Amino acid sequence: MILRHIIREVRARWVSVLLLGIMIALSSFVYTSVDLGIGAVERETDAYFETTNQEDFAISVTPLLSESDLDHLDTSCLYPVFTLNGLYQEDQSCFNNILNGRIDTMEDIADITLEARLYKDVSRSDVERSHDIRVMKNSETINKTYLENGRLPESSDEIGLLKNYMVRNGLSIGDTIKISESEYAITGEILVPDYTLPALTHPFLFTTDNQSIAVMTDDAFHALNAPVRLEIAGVFNEETTDLESAFAEADHDFYMGLTLTENNFRSGIIYTEIEGSKGTALFISVLIAFIGIVVVGLIFKKLIERSRRPFGILRSLGMTERELFVPFLVSVLVFSVLFLGIGYYIGYLSGPWIRDFFLDFYLLPRGDIIVSYEGVLIAVFVPLFVLMAMSAIILKRLLSKEPLDLIHMKVESDGRFTFKTVQRLIRKLNYFTRMQIAMLLRNFVKVTVFMIAIFSALIISFMSIGMFDIFTGTVDDYYESIDVRHIGYLETPRDIDTPQEKVIETQGTINGSQAFLIGLDPKSELHPLTNRDGEDIRDDLHEGIVISRSFSLLASIHAGDAVTIRLAGTSYETTVSGVADIYPGEHVFISREVLAQTFFDDSDYFNAVYSSEPLDEEAFMEVFTVQSLIDSMDEVHDLIMNVLYVVMATGLVLGMVIVYLLSVLTVEDNYYNIALFKVLGYTNREINKIVIGGYDKLTVLIFILSIPATMGIYRALTWFIATEYQMVMPFTFEWLNVLVIGAMYGIIYVLASLKAKRKIHAVSLQAALKIYQH
């Protein structure tokens, strides 16, 4: 009979009960899916890094020949070149001597082992769109190639590619691709541990739609007609030391900087990603579980309270406490297990999706989904225990009352101390505000949950909408602000016709921070420089250097600062004359003439040209087309948007469920008060104002508070990413987003309020008062 009563109660309130179930299921689902999905990635990743001996750090060295390199330069190697690549193209053994000389010098600094990591960037010539292939020279000890399927290339016409790239481009082992005029047969699917994210041409460009890592035989690698680039991979032999300080102290002229793998975007962000994702998932599921459990508690309490009269009657008829307690608790058990089970099962089904989603971005081996006892315990049994314990306490407290106390409804008068204290503080406020505060205080726990839930949902929404353009917007903004559409790179300068602008692009350091130096003509027509106010600051190049805002943030260098530029052992002191409002990379602009004269002893020197028109690819060592980067960025943008839509939808669903449940609960909690106000002659409008009005104001207040909170989180994130990864992600707060989020939540809130108001209108008058007593 009790069970029948419970079933009727559930039927009568099926929307609330269903939403409640969704909350319970959601907490289990979020944790399970991420735990299983990330767990599969994490397990394989550890073993993968172990097998392939992933680098502990990477050292950037200058691509220019430095003074100290002369010690390792044989007299037979005196070619008219400035760069390591120039030397490589002329004579590989001379190049190797320099490289080995640099490595030997650096290995003396600390107990480390180093290995040069050479690579060449080429493009496929058998596809219409530009497909960038970064061919890595095989390593011997550090960053060894990992074979997922097939075999490694054994002859000069073979190639190994990333599985992700092959899948996205319909390629299989045995197919052939064309690079320049040569055809290569694909022999296997490979991974390299120094690229867990395929950030090849740009840190934010990490899709494998049109870019891949590749390996070939050493002969095939050397035969590729492309400039060689390099970094030095390193591992600690015994114990880790403060290498950065040691290298800075050694002050070798070819050394440009060192990045520990854990701080390296291309190789180490996976560590943060795994920890971050697990932490975020745990946080979200705990948050949902907390909110869910409190809401469940409130609704269970209501359901049980609604049964107090039948309980009282049954108790007075002689039914024992236990006979009432057990069926109720069993119902809670069945309900909770059902929804936690559904949540777990959906989470289990989503685990592979989460794993595969990660592996769409990250270049890592694919692990199996393995169910762990720990996972089940956290996702199912912990919330189940909390729900059962909470229900048992509520039931026990209720059933311990005398039968007559159960039959007669009581008007709750909790929070007496709070009323008294607050009353003194709000005495001077207007009547309706005081009434609204009194109503909110009556339901202190519910109001607190409401605030936490809405605040969290708003933050989730703001964060996701704020990230809509974060990966691509800055890059697009930069390239849209300039008229450079094609960049041609040269190894040896030669005469170039106008309107192509001669520039120098090279790596250097400024006050010890790595910088991408761009030698630009102050009269450049293709590359304007503007400050935050939109003013043209190209003339500032006459006074000193102009740094990008991102470099300013990363290196903590500001306008007016005196700085030292170092490039291949030569230093130049100058001042920062301006900060350009651009974000991608560590761009630093300097007058080309000054850069050329200071570091290359030739005021006419240049190694690249900027053009608004297509360039003759034959005339250059390499041609970069801005549009291809923008197109690829659009693909990243689409991918990111899909993720953000999911996150945003989660925030909205969370917000909707909470607003709905709590607005309905609010009316039920105030059933007595509403009836009384009606009898006294209050209009529905006035009653709405008193009962719901407090929530209106509270919601607006939370919304307003969420704005500075979001700004704070943006700043913290920008700081964290800049500190950890030397990358600036300029989260900018858009007031348009406030309008959009405000409108969305406004609609949800208005709908829930309408529901609540309809319920208020339906409250009967004196009849409602009669069922309560003091």
Added chain:
Amino acid sequence: MIEFKSVTKTYQEGKVATTALKSVDLTIEANTFLMVLGPSGSGKSTMLNLMGALDKPTEGQISVDGEPISQFDEKQLTHFRRRRLGFVFQEYNLLQSLSAAENVEVTARISENPLAVDEVLEKVGLLSHKDKFPYELSGGEQQRLSIARALVKQPKILFCDEPTGSLDEKTAKDVLGVLKKLNEEDGVTIVLITHNQSLAKIANRIIRLNSGEIADDTSNTPEPVEAIHF
């Protein structure tokens, strides 16, 4: 003046129809202290709900001071209650989260010409308790507070539904004394419904209801409250 003309009230619950009042005709003059007596289920509360503009009759007409309240829609009924009527309930029905003065203010705020809150509290002897919350007051004090809440709007008619039902004899007499004073000194029409026959002595008109019909309607020479024995 309250007028009932052939008023019938039927409640429909599912397939069961219950007639709580059957074609009742009744006129209550101003300044009357009317006692409505009857056993449970006799229709007392229904009558009060209809007079008090809390409900509408199934048939017949009700007017209060010439206003045809049986034809009013919900909005008009609300407005009418707000302007003209006061209510006192058996269970006090106070707002627990508000102080005594604020409970009175709840009514004062929606009244056209309210009395000062302190003045009303003084009248029911609760001025010194104005900052106390309902849970800090005794049963009698809580009921006097609910009377004060009704009085602050200076109602022409005060409806009391078993106002002494939860009180002991002494406290009940205090409360009845307040009501009697209001009737005699301020000219407020009092309609008090109760199943307690002994209260009838203090009224100047007594109606006995039985099964939804007026079984007896008599005038009475009111006695002082002290004459009542519970």
